[in-house]
Amino acid sequence: MFGSRSDRETVTCIACGDRLARSDAREYDKHGDRWERRDKAFEYLCKGCFADTSHQPRGDLEATLDDAGAGETDRETFLRRYRELAEENSVERE
Numbered sequence: 001m002f003g004s005r006s007d008r009e010t011v012t013c014i015a016c017g018d019r020l021a022r023s024d025a026r027e028y029d030k031h032g033d034r035w036e037r038r039d040k041a042f043e044y045l046c047k048g049c050f051a052d053t054s055h056q057p058r059g060d061l062e063a064t065l066d067d068a069g070a071g072e073t074d075r076e077t078f079l080r081r082y083r084e085l086a087e088e089n090s091v092e093r094e
């Protein structure tokens, strides 16, 4: 929607094998709760599989901030993660 070049990248969902636009995929960090991006390849889930695998409540701000890596990441990464999570939450409420 912002016309970024990532819109045309495709990734493979690790759960069902579907290929989808990277911008539509959800990053899955098999290492858990850190968002360190250097020397690390993220895996991806489509929205359907992400919903199936994520059972954490994500409805409140504190959880969103924590998921976004507050206090663990640099500012740029945190803000990007936070924006992505906020967008997910707003989509899920519709």
Ligand SMILES: [Zn+2]
Pocket: 013, 014, 015, 016, 017, 018, 045, 046, 047, 048, 049, 050
């Ligand atoms: Zn999938």
